Structures are given as structure tokens and as C-alpha cells.
Amino acid sequence: MSLTTEEIANINYLVIILIMNLIGVFYFYFSPARRAIELKPSVDCFMIMFALIAAAFVMFAARIFIPDWLSLTLANGLFLLSAYYARRGFIYRSGGSQPTLEKSKIIWINIVLLTIVNTGIFYLYIDNFAIRATITSVNIAIVFYSCIAKIPKNLILKTDGEKVVQFAVYTTVLFTPASAIFYWFEQSFFVYMSTLMFTQAIAVTGLIGAFLTLLMSDLIEEHYHKSVIDPLTGVYNRRFFEEKALKVIGFTQKSQHGIIMVDIDNFKDINDTFGHAVGDEVLVKFAKIVSTIVRDSDIVTRFGGEEFVILQASASIIETQKLAERLCDEVSKCSIQTQAGNLTITASFGVSSLSGPSQLKTSLKMADDAMYDAKKGGKNRVVVRDL
Ligand SMILES: Nc1nc2c(ncn2[C@@H]2O[C@H](COP(=O)(O)OP(=O)(O)OP(=O)(O)O)[C@@H](O)[C@H]2O)c(=O)[nH]1
Numbered sequence: 001m002s003l004t005t006e007e008i009a010n011i012n013y014l015v016i017i018l019i020m021n022l023i024g025v026f027y028f029y030f031s032p033a034r035r036a037i038e039l040k041p042s043v044d045c046f047m048i049m050f051a052l053i054a055a056a057f058v059m060f061a062a063r064i065f066i067p068d069w070l071s072l073t074l075a076n077g078l079f080l081l082s083a084y085y086a087r088r089g090f091i092y093r094s095g096g097s098q099p100t101l102e103k104s105k106i107i108w109i110n111i112v113l114l115t116i117v118n119t120g121i122f123y124l125y126i127d128n129f130a131i132r133a134t135i136t137s138v139n140i141a142i143v144f145y146s147c148i149a150k151i152p153k154n155l156i157l158k159t160d161g162e163k164v165v166q167f168a169v170y171t172t173v174l175f176t177p178a179s180a181i182f183y184w185f186e187q188s189f190f191v192y193m194s195t196l197m198f199t200q201a202i203a204v205t206g207l208i209g210a211f212l213t214l215l216m217s218d219l220i221e222e223h224y225h226k227s228v229i230d231p232l233t234g235v236y237n238r239r240f241f242e243e244k245a246l247k248v249i250g251f252t253q254k255s256q257h258g259i260i261m262v263d264i265d266n267f268k269d270i271n272d273t274f275g276h277a278v279g280d281e282v283l284v285k286f287a288k289i290v291s292t293i294v295r296d297s298d299i300v301t302r303f304g305g306e307e308f309v310i311l312q313a314s315a316s317i318i319e320t321q322k323l324a325e326r327l328c329d330e331v332s333k334c335s336i337q338t339q340a341g342n343l344t345i346t347a348s349f350g351v352s353s354l355s356g357p358s359q360l361k362t363s364l365k366m367a368d369d370a371m372y373d374a375k376k377g378g379k380n381r382v383v384v385r386d387l
Helices: 005-029 040-064 068-093 105-124 129-148 160-182 189-228 238-251 267-274 276-293 317-333 357-376
Strands: 257-264 299-304 307-312 335-338 341-344 347-354 382-384
Touching: 005 040, 005 189, 040 068, 040 189, 068 105, 068 129, 105 129, 129 160, 160 189, 189 238, 238 299, 238 307, 238 357, 257 276, 257 317, 257 357, 267 276, 276 299, 276 307, 276 317, 276 335, 307 317, 317 347, 317 382, 347 357, 357 382
Parallel strands: 347 382
Antiparallel strands: 257 307, 257 347, 299 307, 335 341
16 A cells, blocks of 8 residues: 555654653653552543543544544544543542543533534535534633643642643643644645644643643652651641741741640550550540641641640730630540540640740740649649740
8 A cells, every 4th residue: 555645744743643642651650659549540540641642643543544534533532532531630639529431421412512513514514624623622622721720729829730730731722723723724734734743742742741740749749748747646747847837937927926735634544444546546536626626727736645736826825825725625525436435535735935936946845844734733724834
């Protein structure tokens, strides 16, 4: 079989784009982010997205062997599905769950409609490549555009990876229909093909680079998160406190901040009487009670064992004392459900304050001394020691 120059150019173009997408699949398959359980579902969606784009280009090239309408319909359906996979990956990533693609009516209606438009109306009545390609690419661009809002997990604090992906998706939204629209003005095959290659190459390389950046930044965020969270209670650990406290206090040098040191009373007895597992249950519940009472801006940390520290940013010593008294009251009133039955506990609180990073160590020591005074004074109480 001898191929025409146009067919060879067509195949060359498609092979390049195909290889680029397969490189994307390769990188995602071996990405370290795939080893992280929380990230795997979204990494798989992104990997499938590039595999579908690659398959779509294969179908586009297949027009040399199969009818035009079939080649275009398959290519368009696969492109559309790839955009949905990107969307699905972002939704998973932000903790949402989405019905599986097979069950999503919107996706199937969209794909069926597009297939009807391609094969039926245009093939039978207006078989105009420019119109068909424009409608298809605009549709794909709309689905990609709908992904943008799903990218950031937190709208105010976007990660660098999220910003890079948003930029790449915007570029894809602009570039996908660009070559089809260009065809309206310049219908030379070679000019069209080179424009297509130019726009698709930019979109695909942009997407691969941006998605890999996103996964790397997610991985770093996840490791950092794990390194500063106490695995038992879910509150921050001492390392986070020391880093974050200095930042918070340094940021607002002039205002006053409160420190509360808390220690559960007679915790050893709970362990000795009911066992370590029940002791753990008590620690988890205690951390939950404290976390639900404090403000969102307060930092609750487990300093070690049954000792917790709360940093109340921008608060007077009176406010911090009031918080400690409320915590003391709520903890003693709470009945904690454990495998050994319902238990009640009490805790001792030491309160101090500080107004600059240099006072952190002294203030912690004072809160600690105050907490020991509370223990000595009979436990289940709050003692304040101001600088
Ligand atoms: N279950 C459990 N126990 C822990 C953990 N970390 C430390 N502990 C126990 O916490 C207990 C702390 O006991 P102590 O420091 O003697 O204090 P206490 O019994 O609370 O007595 P007071 O502080 O005087 O009220 C020890 O028995 C530790 O083994 C933990 O992660 N889980």
C-alpha cells in the first residue's frame, strides 16, 4: 500500500502526539504519588486521561483504514471521555466522590449527543469538517473549563501545583478549539496540520508538566501533613507547634497570645485499670472535646503522653483563662464512651501569656509550672501564671 504525502504527514503528526501522551501515561504509572493511598485514585484518573487522549489520536489516524465518520466519532468520544477523567481526578483529589463514569448520565448524554451530531446530522446533511471539528473541540474545551473550579482544594490557599494546573487547563481550553477555528480561514491541509500539531503539542506538554507538578506538590503537602499530625489523636504534634507558634507570634508581634498547658489527671490509673487501648480511646476523645471548643485559629497540639498545649493567638490572658476554665468544666462533665464502658475524667490546666517569639520558651515553662501547681492544688482546676 502506498501512502500519499498528506497521509504520511498525518501519520507523522499523530505518532508524535501519541508518543507524547504515552510518555504522560508512563510518568503517571511510575509516579511516586501513585504509591500514596490517598492520591492513587486521582493519579489513576489523570493517567487514564492521557491514555484516552492517546487512543483518540490513534482513532483519528485510523481514518486511513476506516470510514471518516467512524474515525471522527471514536476520536471525539475518546477526547471527551479524557476531559471527564481529568474532571473526575480533580473531584477525587479534593475529597469529593463522584458517581462512576459508567453511572454518570450527563457524561453519556454528552457523548451520545456528540456522536449523533457527528455521525448523523453532519455526515448526512452538512459534512463540513470545519464545523464538525469546531463543535467537537468547543465541547471538549467546555468540559476542560468545567474542571478549573474543581482544581483548588482551598480557594484562598491555592498550592503552587494547583496554580500551575489551572494555568495549563486554561491554555488547553484556549488551544483546543484554536486549530479547528483556524481551519475556517486557512484550508490548506499542511497549514492546518502544522497548526493542529503546534496547538496540541503545547496543550499536551503543558498538561503533562503541570499535572506532574501538581502530584509532586500534593506528595510534599501530604508528607508534611503526616509529619506534623499526631497519628493517635489527629491534633498537631510538638514539631508543628514549635514551627507554627513562632510564625504566628512573629507575624503579630504587638498583640498578646495565650498558652494553655493541659495534663489529664490520674491517666496512669486509667491505663493500669482498663488497659492501654482504653487509655488511647480516652486520649482521642479528650483531643476531640478540646478541638471542638477552641476557635479555628487556636492551635491544639499533643506535646507528648497525656499532655497537650493550646496556643490562643491574639488573646488577652483573661480570655485564655476563660477558655481554660470552660475546657476544664466541659472535660469533667463529659462521659467518655470506651470499650470498658463510660468513663469520666478531669484535667489540670496551666495558663500563661506572651507577646513575642523570644518569650515562647519562658511562657511554656510558666504554663508548665502553673499546670503543676494545679496538680498540687488538687487537680481538675486552672492556675494562671503571667509574665
Ligand atoms: N494509653 C496511652 N498511655 C500513654 C500514652 N502516652 C503516655 N501514656 C501513659 O500516661 C501515663 C502518664 O502517667 P503520669 O505521668 O504518672 O501521670 P498521671 O497518672 O496522669 O498522674 P497526674 O499527672 O499526677 O495526674 C503513663 O502511664 C504513660 O504510660 C499513650 O499514647 N497511650
